[in-house]
Amino acid sequence: MADDALFEFLHMEMVAHVYKEQASRAETEQERNTCVSVLEGMGFRVGQGLIERITKDAPSFKDDLDIMKFICKDFWINIFKKQIDNLRTNHQGTYVLQDNKFALLTQFSNGKQYLEEAPKYLAFSCGLVRGALSNLGLDSVVTAEVSTMPSCKFQVVIQKT
Amino acid sequence: MADDALFEFLHMEMVAHVYKEQASRAETEQERNTCVSVLEGMGFRVGQGLIERITKDAPSFKDDLDIMKFICKDFWINIFKKQIDNLRTNHQGTYVLQDNKFALLTQFSNGKQYLEEAPKYLAFSCGLVRGALSNLGLDSVVTAEVSTMPSCKFQVVIQKT
Numbered sequence: 001m002a003d004d005a006l007f008e009f010l011h012m013e014m015v016a017h018v019y020k021e022q023a024s025r026a027e028t029e030q031e032r033n034t035c036v037s038v039l040e041g042m043g044f045r046v047g048q049g050l051i052e053r054i055t056k057d058a059p060s061f062k063d064d065l066d067i068m069k070f071i072c073k074d075f076w077i078n079i080f081k082k083q084i085d086n087l088r089t090n091h092q093g094t095y096v097l098q099d100n101k102f103a104l105l106t107q108f109s110n111g112k113q114y115l116e117e118a119p120k121y122l123a124f125s126c127g128l129v130r131g132a133l134s135n136l137g138l139d140s141v142v143t144a145e146v147s148t149m150p151s152c153k154f155q156v157v158i159q160k161t
Numbered sequence: 162m163a164d165d166a167l168f169e170f171l172h173m174e175m176v177a178h179v180y181k182e183q184a185s186r187a188e189t190e191q192e193r194n195t196c197v198s199v200l201e202g203m204g205f206r207v208g209q210g211l212i213e214r215i216t217k218d219a220p221s222f223k224d225d226l227d228i229m230k231f232i233c234k235d236f237w238i239n240i241f242k243k244q245i246d247n248l249r250t251n252h253q254g255t256y257v258l259q260d261n262k263f264a265l266l267t268q269f270s271n272g273k274q275y276l277e278e279a280p281k282y283l284a285f286s287c288g289l290v291r292g293a294l295s296n297l298g299l300d301s302v303v304t305a306e307v308s309t310m311p312s313c314k315f316q317v318v319i320q321k322t
Contacts, residue, residue: 046167
């Protein structure tokens with residue numbers, strides 16, 4: 001679908017731009033963290049905006065798990081056109097969301113070749129989740145990891161206040 | 162539709178980011194042109210990618226006008242969920258595409274207040290059109306102007322080789 005392609009292409013451009021711009025300044029480990037946080041910040045704000053629209057007609061949530069299920073289903077489908085394949089929790093505020101075919105990684109080869117490039121393409125999506133949760137009243141830390149392309153795990157740790 | 166919102170929000174973030182990053186360097190007229198050309202360049206590459214997918218099953222085009230009609234209809238619908246409202250040409254390689262309710266301007270107030278902000282939000286789309294035409298074999302110069310929000314005119318001048 002060319003529809004999804006618009007988002008995917010734009011996302012690619014954005015990642016490329018943020019990294020290129022930083023490369024033109026200085027190349028240190030710290031700068032690299034800046035790129036990730038720039039992308040994460042963009043995702044955060046987009047996530048906040050999207051969740052507002054998506055939850056407009058949704059019933060209210062009864063607990064954190066209920067919110068996470070909504071993220072895995074409605075929110076994910078809206079953005080990535082599929083659900084999260086697996087949701088796990090330790091029932092103490094940590095959730096692992098596994099997407100076996102993550103849309104923003106499917107353009108890459110399955111080999112190990114691009115594995116180290118993958119984190120660049122996950123920062124925005126970590127932000128999306130954190131932004132959405134934030135608007136639903138949950139502070140969280142969201143990280144992602146890839147072991148085999150194009151599958152991806154997002155870990156969400158809810159911050160108790 | 163939250164679907165379109167994803168693209169609109171991401172586009173907003175991108176414009177904001179490109180301008181903020183430049184502002185942190187130096188603020189001269191030249192820098193401002195850089196922002197426009199950064200955004201235009203991103204649009205160009207996204208347009209190239211999209212048109213390839215959209216034309217995959219399309220019949221071949223018989224002339225430039227035929228290509229422009231395709232841009233006004235299929236290409237525009239794919240990205241902005243509506244057609245161009247009016248297409249004019251002088252039959253000498255200049256085309257004016259008018260969108261009476263341009264998706265990337267609808268978030269703004271209709272007043273004159275934001276009129277000078279508008280060009281920022283058009284650069285990416287000018288690039289989209291130029292990229293699409295480029296992949297269809299037409300070199301062009303694409304500019305945009307807004308007189309009343311949220312309506313917008315894109316002028317395409319085909320470059321003869």
